[in-house]
Amino acid sequence: MSEIALFGAVEIGLVYALVAVGVYLSFRxxxxxxLTVDGSFPLGAAVCAVLLIAxxxxxxxxxxxxxxxxxxxxxxxxxxxxxxxxxxLASILTMIALFSVNLRVMGRPNVALLMQDTVLTPFYGLGLxxxxxxxxxxxxxxAAVVLLLARFLSSEYGLAMRATGVNARMARAQGINTxxxxxSGIALSNGLCGxxxxxxxxxxxxxxxxxxxxxxxxGLAAVIVGETVLPARALLLALVGCVVGSIxxxxxxxxxxxxxxxxxxxxxxxxxxxxxxxxALILPRLKGKSRAVRAAR
Amino acid sequence: MIxxxxxxxxxxxGTPLEKHALxxxxxxxxxxxxxxxxxxxxxxxxxxxxxxxxxxxAEQGRIAIDECDVTRWDTPKRAGLVARVFQDPLxxxxxxxxxxxxxALAAARGQRRGLGLALASERRNGFRDRIAALGLGLExxxxxxxxxxxGGQRQAVSLLMAALAGSKILxxxxxxxxxxxATADFVLDLTRRIVRDNRLTTLMVTHSMRQALDYxxxxxxxHEGRVVLDVSGTTRAGLDVPHLLAxxxxxxxxxxxxDDSLLIG
Ligand SMILES: Nc1ncnc2c1ncn2[C@@H]1O[C@H](COP(=O)(O)OP(=O)(O)OP(=O)(O)O)[C@@H](O)[C@H]1O
Ligand SMILES: [Mg+2]
Numbered sequence: 001m002s003e004i005a006l007f008g009a010v011e012i013g014l015v016y017a018l019v020a021v022g023v024y025l026s027f028r029x030x031x032x033x034x035l036t037v038d039g040s041f042p043l044g045a046a047v048c049a050v051l052l053i054a055x056x057x058x059x060x061x062x063x064x065x066x067x068x069x070x071x072x073x074x075x076x077x078x079x080x081x082x083x084x085x086x087x088x089l090a091s092i093l094t095m096i097a098l099f100s101v102n103l104r105v106m107g108r109p110n111v112a113l114l115m116q117d118t119v120l121t122p123f124y125g126l127g128l129x130x131x132x133x134x135x136x137x138x139x140x141x142x143a144a145v146v147l148l149l150a151r152f153l154s155s156e157y158g159l160a161m162r163a164t165g166v167n168a169r170m171a172r173a174q175g176i177n178t179x180x181x182x183x184s185g186i187a188l189s190n191g192l193c194g195x196x197x198x199x200x201x202x203x204x205x206x207x208x209x210x211x212x213x214x215x216x217x218x219g220l221a222a223v224i225v226g227e228t229v230l231p232a233r234a235l236l237l238a239l240v241g242c243v244v245g246s247i248x249x250x251x252x253x254x255x256x257x258x259x260x261x262x263x264x265x266x267x268x269x270x271x272x273x274x275x276x277x278x279x280a281l282i283l284p285r286l287k288g289k290s291r292a293v294r295a296a297r
Numbered sequence: 298m299i300x301x302x303x304x305x306x307x308x309x310x311g312t313p314l315e316k317h318a319l320x321x322x323x324x325x326x327x328x329x330x331x332x333x334x335x336x337x338x339x340x341x342x343x344x345x346x347x348x349x350x351x352x353x354x355a356e357q358g359r360i361a362i363d364e365c366d367v368t369r370w371d372t373p374k375r376a377g378l379v380a381r382v383f384q385d386p387l388x389x390x391x392x393x394x395x396x397x398x399x400x401a402l403a404a405a406r407g408q409r410r411g412l413g414l415a416l417a418s419e420r421r422n423g424f425r426d427r428i429a430a431l432g433l434g435l436e437x438x439x440x441x442x443x444x445x446x447x448g449g450q451r452q453a454v455s456l457l458m459a460a461l462a463g464s465k466i467l468x469x470x471x472x473x474x475x476x477x478x479a480t481a482d483f484v485l486d487l488t489r490r491i492v493r494d495n496r497l498t499t500l501m502v503t504h505s506m507r508q509a510l511d512y513x514x515x516x517x518x519x520h521e522g523r524v525v526l527d528v529s530g531t532t533r534a535g536l537d538v539p540h541l542l543a544x545x546x547x548x549x550x551x552x553x554x555x556d557d558s559l560l561i562g
Contacts, residue, residue, distance in 0.1 A: 156401070156410035159394075163402050166391040173350065173389070175376030175406045233442070 001258055004131050009254040011135035011203060013222075013247035017142050018196035019215055020222035020242040021149060022189040027223065028238075029153070030165040030185045035091040035216050036076045039098025040069035040190040042212035044197025046105040049207035052116040059119055062198040069194020070187040072098055077186040081179040095212075102209045110208035118202035134203050141199065142243060145192065150236040161185050193219075214270050221273055222246035224280040249276075299326040299349065299466065299498060304358030306344055306522075318344040319355070320522035328363075328465075331492055331499045331513035335506065335541075337549065340519040342502045346468045349500070351375040363465055377407020380459035380497075384471040386451040389458075392444030396435065396454060399443050400424045403458035427457055431487070449480035456487055460495045467492060469501040485512065506538045506545075516541075520548045 001009075019041060026034040044065035051061035072094055079090035103109065119141075123133050152158045163171040164181040171178050193215070201207040226245025232238050256264055256272060264272065306319040318341045326332055336342050347353045349360065351372035360368050362378045380403075383389040390399050401415040401424075421439070429436040431453050435446075443451065452472055459467055469488065473481035489512060492499050503509050509516050516533055518526035518541075525548050528536060 152412070154414055154416070155412045156405055156415045157412055159398060159401060159415040160405075160410045162394060162398075163391050166393050167388070170389055170391055171402075172372045173376060173381050174402050175373045175408075176402075176410070177373045 001254060005254060005258065006251075007131045007135055009250040010247055011131075011138060013250035014135055014138040014142050014243070015196055015199045015203060016215075016218055016222060016250070017243040017246040018145060018192045018199070019219040020226065020246040021146065021239055022192035022196070023216065023219035024223050024239065024242050025149075025189040025192070026186055027220065028165075029162055030182060030189075032077075032080075032087050032165070032182060032186060033091070034073070034076060034087065034186055034189065036073055036094045036098075036186070036190050037193045037216045037219060038212045038214070039095040039102070040072040040193040041197040041200070041215040042102050042207070042209055043072055043098055043105070044069045044194030045201040045207035045211060046102045046111070046197075046209070047194070048198035049111045049113055049201045050105055052113055052118065052202075053111065058117055058121070058202065062119060062195060062202075065198035066191045066195040069197065070191035072194070073187040073190025074183060076190075077183040081182050099209060099212075102212075106207060106209070109210070110206055113201060113205045113207075119199075120202060138199055138203065145195075146236070146239045146243060149192075150239055153235050157181075214273065217270075217273050217277055218249070219246075221277045221280070222249050224277065225249050228280070252276075298328045298363055299324070300359075300361040301325075301349075302359040304348055304355035304360060306341075306348055306353050306355055310356075318522050319348060321358070322522075322524055324517075324524065324527075326498055326500070326515075328498055329496045330515060332501070332515045332517060333509040333513045334500055334502045334517045334519060335504070335509045335545075336519035337545070341522040342519050343470055344522075345519065346381075346470050346500060346502060349466070350379050350381055350468055376464075377462070378464055379466045379468060380406070380462070380464035381468045381470070382452065382455045382459055382472040384474050386448040386455070386475055389455040390443045390451055393442055395440050395442055396428070396446070397421060397424050397439040399454065400428075400458055400461060404461040406462035406464065408462070427461070428454070431457065447480075449476050449484060452476065452484050453487055456484065456491055460491045460497070463495075465498060467497040467499040469499065471502050471504065474504065488512075506541045510536060510538065510541065518544065518548070 019037060023037065026032050047068045048061045048065040051064055052058060076091045076094040079085045079093065080087045085093070120134060120137050123137055124130060126133070128136070153162060160171065160176045161181045161184070163174065163176060164178045168178045200211065222245040223242055224245065225248050226241030226243070229248065230237060230241035230244060232241060253269060253272065256262060257266060301322055301324040303321050303323055304319055305317070305321060308316040308318055322345060334342050334345070344353060348355050351367070351370055351374065355368060359366065365378070367375055367378070381389070391402070397416055401420065404420070425436050425439060428439070433450055433453060435450065435454070446454065473484050476484060485508065488501070491497070499513070501513065510533070515529035516526070517524055526544055
């Protein structure tokens with residue numbers, strides 16, 4: 001693998017680390033399987049790209065992308081808690097709707113960012129090669145997000161959110177409005193995915209409605225890889241695990257695609273990812289079974 | 298103080314499984330009174346406690362706690378006034394959160410939860426002192442996940458949690474039913490202590506006639522959604538388990554008691 005390919009894999013891994021952290025929040029903390037991500041990620045990319053072209057400050061554009069993602073998450077959460085639509089179905093509805101919304105936002109299937117300033121622009125002239133500047137800047141953003149999120153989840157409000165996911169009945173008996181915490185948690189999760197979409201658009205120089213497909217699976221893969229390499233109970237470590245998992249996943253994909261012997265092409269990526277997640281979900285079960293069988297003997 | 302006026306609860310209204318679980322309960326429980334509640338399976342005891350806590354809303358009647366009409370309030374809104382311990386030790390705590398996190402959740406019951414740290418250090422020390430007073434050696438395990446504790450330990454911590462936020466009312470629904478006799482006695486003693494120290498108005502559901510008479514100041518018997526016995530003071534002091542069993546049998550239309558699921562403790 002060339003140096004450029006290596007840093008490229010780390011960079012994309014770091015961008016998707018924000019998705020992984022968001023997915024951790026919905027799937028693990030809130031126990032709410034949320035597929036909205038496949039729509040909120042390209043939504044973030046679309047909103048950011050359109051605003052950049054309109055000449056908006058790149059940080060403001062990224063913030064707006066996060067807010068747009070959060071709004072999408074809120075729609076899913078409200079469909080679930082207020083109108084009692086099953087969480088999976090609610091998120092699929094939002095995701096499908098977002099495909100049309102994203103086309104409307106951009107006015108066409110894809111938008112290229114050529115001359116626009118991005119959050120990366122000020123750092124390009126500092127002497128480091130571009131392919132190192134990009135992951136470094138994203139790393140700083142990801143680190144800030146992870147620290148803030150860990151602090152948030154240790155607050156009174158964040159603890160109530162965690163309780164909502166673990167034992168909603170207990171949470172309600174302790175005076176926690178579980179509906180409100182599901183709404184804010186899913187909004188936050190998708191806000192992070194929207195921000196990830198914004199960073200994707202800025203590091204890759206384009207936004208495309210089709211980039212969203214499979215985002216949720218990639219995020220889940222990162223969470224699972226992270227849990228395997230860093231089986232931590234502590235919150236901060238679990239979040240760091242998501243980041244590490246996302247980078248490792250991208251490196252593994254890069255290796256698989258560059259190793260000609262296996263004969264994989266870039267278009268096989270989704271198949272490989274789906275297989276990886278399936279295996280990761282099946283393995284603990286098999287392990288548990290063989291342990292049970294051994295214990296029974 | 299709790300004032301309950303003619304509350305009715307029906308499950309599955311309009312379906313073939315319609316169940317009129319509470320059929321007009323009228324009750325006034327003065328501040329600080331400890332009431333034990335008995336009744337056969339399906340009598341409506343849990344439903345009654347659920348109606349007080351807000352899990353089920355009464356379709357008719359009125360519930361007031363401390364002069365505050367809470368009839369239309371949902372569970373989270375009532376939580377500032379009402380603390381509970383469930384029958385299932387798993388139900389009342391968060392298994393994957395630590396002991397101190399569970400305590401922090403309970404300590405903020407009924408208050409606005411902001412962005413301040415849930416486990417600031419002075420708070421932690423307060424929890425440590427409280428839990429040390431249990432005498433279970435849990436003060437060194439504050440960082441352990443709740444799920445690692447035994448059922449009895451979890452119920453003891455749940456009781457402690459119930460008293461952390463200064464609620465007015467404590468609802469106990471067979472909270473010792475899942476415990477072995479020695480542990481159950483320990484938890485009951487702890488219950489008595491916590492109720493006394495915090496002057497909590499308490500309702501305790503039990504299937505043990507012995508417990509029903511030994512603990513508290515007043516005993517209620519529910520049957521088919523109604524209060525059929527309400528004794529306190531000297532009348533209650535004069536009652537013994539056989540009396541209670543006889544009354545019980547009478548309410549059930551003379552059905553013999555041997556096949557009942559009652560525990561006579
Ligand atoms: N959620 C519900 N839906 C439908 N019916 C219910 C529901 N909860 C309780 N019931 C019914 O209401 C009646 C009263 O139930 P409840 O749980 O209050 O009894 P209980 O006195 O607590 O009995 P036990 O001693 O077995 O705990 C029962 O007939 C029960 O089947
Ligand atoms: Mg019951």
